[in-house]
Amino acid sequence: MMNTITQEQIEEINQKLIDMSEKVISAIEESVDALVDQDLKKAKLIKKEDKIINDIRWEIEDDCINLIATQQPVASDLRELIALLTINTELERIGDYAAGIAKITLMIGDEKHVKPLIDVPRMREIAVDMVENSMKAYVNHNEKSARMIHSQDDDIDDLYNQVYRELLSFMIENPDNISQCTHLLWASHNLERIGDRVTNICERIIYLVSGEMAEDL
Numbered sequence: 592m593m594n595t596i597t598q599e600q601i602e603e604i605n606q607k608l609i610d611m612s613e614k615v616i617s618a619i620e621e622s623v624d625a626l627v628d629q630d631l632k633k634a635k636l637i638k639k640e641d642k643i644i645n646d647i648r649w650e651i652e653d654d655c656i657n658l659i660a661t662q663q664p665v666a667s668d669l670r671e672l673i674a675l676l677t678i679n680t681e682l683e684r685i686g687d688y689a690a691g692i693a694k695i696t697l698m699i700g701d702e703k704h705v706k707p708l709i710d711v712p713r714m715r716e717i718a719v720d721m722v723e724n725s726m727k728a729y730v731n732h733n734e735k736s737a738r739m740i741h742s743q744d745d746d747i748d749d750l751y752n753q754v755y756r757e758l759l760s761f762m763i764e765n766p767d768n769i770s771q772c773t774h775l776l777w778a779s780h781n782l783e784r785i786g787d788r789v790t791n792i793c794e795r796i797i798y799l800v801s802g803e804m805a806e807d808l
Contacts, residue, residue, distance in 0.1 A: 607650065607651050607654070611647040611648065611682055611683075612722060615683075615685050615689065618637055618641065618690065619685070619715060619719050621637055622689040623715040623782075625693060625696045626711065635697065638697075644682075658672060674799040677791070677795045678729060691777070691778075692781050699774050704775075706757075710757075710779075711782065715782060717743055720743065725740055725792045729792070729796050729799075737797050740789060740790075740793050741793060744786040744787065750779075751782070754776070754779045755776060793805075
């Protein structure tokens with residue numbers, strides 16, 4: 592006999608996902624602060640706390656798999672659990688990108704930045720906004736919002752290209768800048784990839800609400 596997943600069971604896992612997203616957002620914000628301020632103590636803490644995000648990811652995954660195995664969900668319940676699993680993985684990867692920025696901060700150490708970091712914090716603002724908006728769209732099952740968030744990914748891509756060109760010019764101008772500029776490029780690339788991961792989340796929200804696999808938003 593087929594069982595029915597209660598809304599309470601779904602909500603319980605959803606709450607873990609929301610809590611995880613808040614930790615991921617905090618990690619993005621703090622990692623860029625640490626990079627800009629060259630705060631090595633904060634960078635070490637962000638690296639350490641990435642384990643907490645990873646642990647929540649596995650807990651949510653276990654919860655979803657247990658429900659699928661024991662309740663044999665169909666239709667909308669199954670779609671919801673698949674969406675949960677996908678968004679859970681994407682959030683954990685976003686957390687990894689934040690931890691990656693913290694590692695880069697430690698690699699640069701206290702070496703003076705080749706230039707003031709202006710566009711990287713702007714990329715951070717967009718990335719955080721995208722994660723927050725995507726989670727609101729998920730909670731509210733808002734397909735229209737999920738589709739609109741995609742335009743922010745173009746903004747973050749434009750900023751990344753701008754940072755790339757600027758750092759490249761610093762490397763050409765002085766080969767001594769190559770090492771640090773390469774590290775800063777990795778940091779900005781991590782933020783650019785966060786935009787891509789949020790786009791994946793939005794595609795899954797659209798699938799959850801409409802059943803449409805939206806590969807090209």
